[in-house]
Amino acid sequence: MxxxxxxxxxxxxxxxxxxxxxxxxxxxxxxxxxxxxxxxxxxxxxxxxxxxxxxxxxxxxxxxxxxxxxxxxxxxxxxxxxxxxxxxxxxxxxxxxxxxxxxxxxxxxxxxxxxxxxxxLVLYWSPEARERRLGDFLAGRTNVAFALTEPGAGSDALALETSARRDGDAWILRGVKHLITGAPFVELAQVIARVDGAGRGELTAFLVPVDTPGVTRGPVQQTIMSDGQTGVLTFEDVRLPDSAVVGREGNGLPLVFTWINWARSRRGGMCSGLAWHCLDRSADYAARRRAFGRPIGDFGAVAERLSDMYLDWRAMRALSLDILSGLDAADVLGGGRVGAAERRDLSTLKTWCDEALLRVADRAIQVHGGRGLLAETGLERIYRVARNLRIPAGTTEIQRAMIAESLASEYRTAPD
Ligand SMILES: Cc1cc2nc3c(=O)[nH]c(=O)nc-3n(C[C@H](O)[C@H](O)[C@H](O)COP(=O)(O)OP(=O)(O)OC[C@H]3O[C@@H](n4cnc5c(N)ncnc54)[C@H](O)[C@@H]3O)c2cc1C
Structure with a gap:
């Protein structure tokens, strides 16, 4: 194309x-x-x-x-x-x-x-952590998990129970994180915890080498993606130096949102690229595969699948670029203000792109018939990843709730 x-x-x-x-x-x-x-x-x-x-x-x-x-x-x-x-x-x-x-x-x-x-988040690592860990990380030699979710705290992330307490000039970290991307192989984890006695929204982020005594990796949690990249990390009285704190004590929540907003913003290019891939392959297949003496693309039902894929792809692309240019202007990842309008835009981008990609991948499989379901074709993998996208970095229900809340707040403040 x-x-x-x-x-x-x-x-x-x-x-x-x-x-x-x-x-x-x-x-x-x-x-x-x-x-x-x-x-x-x-x-x-x-x-x-x-x-x-x-x-x-x-x-x-x-x-x-x-x-x-x-x-x-x-x-x-x-x-x-x-x-x-x-x-x-x-x-x-x-x-x-x-x-x-x-x-x-x-x-x-x-x-x-x-x-x-x-x-x-690397901009908030301590000078010691940057000096010691950043070179390998930026060079792609290591990977880092972002560990927020717990068995009892997902969408309601502030319900987390992972705790940190001071012990002289060190910190002691305790807790269990699950559904963590990279848990089976990462070298480091950015762990979100609450310092004993701190308020519900007063979180602190720690950079934890996974080979520190007290850290246990596993088990693997196999998701619909079957990619072996998700799992549990357990922290049992893990002793950390002060330089493990990312940013400042008690200031972890804005860092959590910086990371989550980054993840949400990236759904645009990812979903558009994967949709383009699905459409390209499906249009090509529909022109080459013949049934009843004709290319299957000649059948109205198949042609409609292709045009629906195209509509979804163009819409996710236009919407993403429009929103991302506004977010660039607001410098949302570089420390700019992330107000209700920016949050709504991020939720809109994520929700639309995640859901549109799932529709596109489903149609791509359908156009390919039985071959679409074969692992070797690679399309069913995209479908499974697309189905996954609607959960991490904030479920589609949470995104919709944020959109609705921001709309409601505008109407509440409008004069009679
Ligand atoms: C493959 C994968 C990778 C992940 N990677 C990471 C990672 O690297 N780091 C990390 O910290 N986490 C990660 N997660 C966890 C992910 O962020 C959570 O699964 C997600 O936030 C939802 O939390 P939960 O699973 O506990 O579901 P719950 O919060 O229990 O939600 C269950 C259902 O209730 C709905 N719901 C909950 N609250 C509301 C509400 N207020 N309004 C409307 N509906 C609501 C949800 O939308 C959902 O449908 C990953 C998850 C997956 C599947």
């Missing part, structure tokens, strides 16, 4: 355009050859597993090599301010992600930092 025309709407900046060209070159010259090499050995299943349910070692190795090669090329953290990254805004990052996810979920996606990669 022809590439979109950047001369209208919300074009990338010159730096973004340059990075996009660089991403295209990297994918062709390095990322795809790396994926193909692994696929030749273990088959076309990017989410192969070990017997204990972890993502297969060969895939973790591919992920790390992809991250490192991309970091070497200067492309792993485009969203972070220089010198940690390229200093690109959300619109520019959208185009990069879209280009990357156009290649489906075979492993190319690991070239750009995801939720286990560097986020704006």
């Amino acid at each position: 022809t590439a979109p025309d950047f001369s209208r709407g919300y074009p990338p900046s010159d730096a973004g355009r340059h990075a996009l060209e660089h991403v295209r070159e990297f994918i062709a010259a390095q990322a795809l050859p790396m994926v193909e090499e692994v696929e030749r050995v273990i088959g076309p299943t990017a989410f192969a597993l070990e017997p204990d349910g972890r993502l297969a070692d060969a895939m973790v190795d591919l992920k790390r090599r992809m991250q490192q090669a991309s970091a070497d090329a200067g492309l792993y953290c485009p969203h972070l301010p220089a010198p940690d990254g390229l200093g690109l805004g959300l619109v520019d990052t959208f185009y990069l992600q879209e280009e990357i996810y156009r290649h489906g979920l075979r492993g190319v996606q690991w070239m750009i930092a995801w939720t286990d990669g560097p986020s704006h």
Whole structure:
């Protein structure tokens, strides 16, 4: 399918355009050859597993090599301010992600930092943590979990029970986090806790090396994605230095939202890229696959599936770029004010893109018939990931509740 025309709407900046060209070159010259090499050995299943349910070692190795090669090329953290990254805004990052996810979920996606990669939270790591840990992290050699959710605290995150208490000049951390991305393999975790005696919204974030005594990894929690990347982390009287605090004691909640807003904002480029991939493949398949003496695309029912996919893709793209350009102007990830309007925009982007991608992936499978359900086709993997997206970083119900609440508050304050 022809590439979109950047001369209208919300074009990338010159730096973004340059990075996009660089991403295209990297994918062709390095990322795809790396994926193909692994696929030749273990088959076309990017989410192969070990017997204990972890993502297969060969895939973790591919992920790390992809991250490192991309970091070497200067492309792993485009969203972070220089010198940690390229200093690109959300619109520019959208185009990069879209280009990357156009290649489906075979492993190319690991070239750009995801939720286990560097986020704006690194700007709040202590000088000691940055000195000791940041180099490897930015270079893609390590990964970091963001550990907020607990068995008793999901949407209602402030119900968390993980506690921290002072012991001389150290901290003692206790608690159980579950459904944590990267738990089976990350080296570090950004753990959200409450200091003993602090109020409900007064949280503190700690950077915890997973090899610290008292930290236990596992078990793997196998989700609908069957990707072996989600699991439990347990902290049993884990002793940490003061430099483990991220930001300031009691100031963890704004950091939580910085991370969550980053995750929400990124659904635009990811979903648009995956939808583009599904549509591209489905339109091509509908033109080649014949039934009853004709290409299946000639049948009205199949043609309608394709046009519905196209409508969803264009709508998610236009909506995302419109919202992201507003969020860039407000500098929401760089410390700008995140008011009711920005929160509503983030919820709108996440909800629309997550739900639209699920519809697109479902239709792509349908157009492909039985082949659409084969793991080797790669479309059912996108469908399972899309189904997952409606839960993490705030469920679709929570997003809708936020949208409705912000609308209600506007109407409540309107004069009679
Ligand atoms: C694959 C995966 C990866 C994840 N990765 C991470 C991670 O890296 N770090 C991390 O901290 N967490 C992570 N999570 C956890 C995720 O953020 C939570 O699952 C999510 O916030 C929902 O919490 P819950 O599962 O406890 O559901 P609950 O909060 O118990 O919700 C259950 C149902 O009730 C609804 N509900 C709850 N409250 C309301 C309300 N006020 N209004 C309307 N409906 C409501 C929900 O929408 C949902 O339908 C991950 C989850 C998954 C599945």
